Amino acid sequence: MPLLMLKDLPRYECLLKAAEKYPGLEPMACHAFFHLLRTGDAVYAAEGGFLATHHVSQGRFNVLMLLNRCERQMSTPAELAEEAGVTRATMTGLIDTLEKDGLVGREDHPENRRTIRVRLTKAGRAYLKKLTPKYFRRVSEMIEPLNELERKQLVRLLEKVQRGLNRKLGGSIAIKA
Secondary structure: OOOOOOOOOOOHHHHHHHHHHHOOOOOHHHHHHHHHHHHHHHHEEEEEEEEOOOOOOOHHHHHHHHHHHHOOOOEEEEHHHHHOOOOOOHHHHHHHHHHHHOOEEEEEEOOOOOOEEEEHHHHHHHHHHHHHHHHHHHHHHHHOOHHHHHHHHHHHHHHHHHHHHHHHHOOOOOOOO
């Protein structure tokens, strides 16, 4: 579901008029905000469309990528849920479908029988080996209109917005550098 449920963005002139009616409205801030949401929707849809052509959802792909990191070969469902920013129930559903497709496996933790660990299977590693280069090419294509300096500026600006949100929301936005 899109974040911005508007077919057309409000024109800046309309925001200027609205600011006369609503004193707290900063026209350029709203203009930037709407463009940020529209761009986020477009990028999210483009990523989702690409992954759908490879028969995987964004959530399932995220789980596979979390398990593919070199720091560790296995994770618990609770760890994966925390890292993905989803509920444990959502993670269980993602793992269930990935396991059904043979891309991940569950096994008992050697020291704690009440805990299970999730790992990539051989098929899961092969799937990622095939998909990951295509995925990163697609991501690069989305950012292609920006040169290297603009990309760095964009990252700095987005991090600045995230830090501002953290201050206002009491640190509830996770920012990973």
